[in-house]
Amino acid sequence: MSDPLSATAAARATDALLRSCGGRQVLLRMPAPATAGDVTEQLGIATPQFQDIPLAPVAFRKARAVVPEAKPAKWEMLISATAVQGVVTSLGYASASVLFDDAAGVLLDDELLEIISATAEQVFGQPYAYRLEVLAPLADKN
Amino acid sequence: MQNAKDTFYTMLQSRLAAVNPSRTIVVRGTVRPGLLVEENELPSASPPTDCFRLRWTKLQVVSVAALPLVALECSLAYTTAGNTGNVAMDRGRMLAAMDGELTAALTTAPRSAPKLNYAAAGVGLSPAAMSTNIFWADPVFGPVIATDERLERTATVQVYVYREAGEL
Numbered sequence: 001m002s003d004p005l006s007a008t009a010a011a012r013a014t015d016a017l018l019r020s021c022g023g024r025q026v027l028l029r030m031p032a033p034a035t036a037g038d039v040t041e042q043l044g045i046a047t048p049q050f051q052d053i054p055l056a057p058v059a060f061r062k063a064r065a066v067v068p069e070a071k072p073a074k075w076e077m078l079i080s081a082t083a084v085q086g087v088v089t090s091l092g093y094a095s096a097s098v099l100f101d102d103a104a105g106v107l108l109d110d111e112l113l114e115i116i117s118a119t120a121e122q123v124f125g126q127p128y129a130y131r132l133e134v135l136a137p138l139a140d141k142n
Numbered sequence: 143m144q145n146a147k148d149t150f151y152t153m154l155q156s157r158l159a160a161v162n163p164s165r166t167i168v169v170r171g172t173v174r175p176g177l178l179v180e181e182n183e184l185p186s187a188s189p190p191t192d193c194f195r196l197r198w199t200k201l202q203v204v205s206v207a208a209l210p211l212v213a214l215e216c217s218l219a220y221t222t223a224g225n226t227g228n229v230a231m232d233r234g235r236m237l238a239a240m241d242g243e244l245t246a247a248l249t250t251a252p253r254s255a256p257k258l259n260y261a262a263a264g265v266g267l268s269p270a271a272m273s274t275n276i277f278w279a280d281p282v283f284g285p286v287i288a289t290d291e292r293l294e295r296t297a298t299v300q301v302y303v304y305r306e307a308g309e310l
Contacts, residue, residue, distance in 0.1 A: 031184055045261065
């Protein structure tokens with residue numbers, strides 16, 4: 001059952017928890033908005049620019065303790081729903097799932113991590129955090 | 143061949159927009175008529191619904207004549223889950239509407255368009271007209287594939303074009 005007041009309180013508590021767990025900032029790499037009326041982008045002649053959008057607080061951990069040989073490490077990120085909703089609103093996306101679907105990846109200390117999945121963690125009918133499963137580049141297995 | 147692909151896309155996009163102006167998609171924050179070329183967009187795990195997704199699948203070149211004839215197979219996939227307000231119970235009607243729009247766009251005369259070169263085009267810059275036309279056959283509609291509440295159909299259409307001298 002949806003309870004906006006309790007949901008807001010839970011989102012704020014999550015933000016505080018993420019900060020206390022060493023929450024940091026990551027950059028979400030998004031393609032820049034398309035140019036209206038520019039057919040060359042639709043035809044693949046011109047390619048879009050990318051913009052890096054800060055998301056904080058974010059806490060992350062390795063999803064698997066042992067990384068198999070020749071397999072990239074999987075990381076799990078918990079991102080504040082407050083921060084995500086702010087980006088969804090400012091960029092005019094329909095939902096957070098569309099935002100993460102369109103993103104080119106997550107930039108962590110100049111390393112671009114591929115987004116495998118994004119899940120909303122909900123309480124009182126609203127998300128308080130987003131769980132992102134990301135893949136490190138194959139060259140960085142540790 | 144690329145000029146033919148570009149010309150067919152822009153022709154179909156303008157015809158579909160004329161048939162149903164309200165069928166639009168939002169691509170990277172910009173509203174466009176409801177047709178996109180998959181190979182020209184950023185990769186996406188979930189294809190957009192209620193719009194037409196164009197793919198170029200097969201290619202055949204007949205080079206016996208002075209102007210080689212090229213046959214390109216164009217695949218147009220479209221998916222709908224109906225209106226959420228109608229609990230998706232109108233998904234069949236919405237798919238039928240898309241069938242009708244595509245049929246109207248592809249079977250309206252003329253069934254040809256002047257081939258255009260978009261290489262130097264841009265915002266405010268028109269494409270250069272070439273010497274020959276592109277033309278196309280009737281669309282062939284595949285079976286409806288139902289996945290949960292989603293209905294999907296793929297139509298194919300053969301597009302023909304003459305390869306002009308100096309054109310790749």
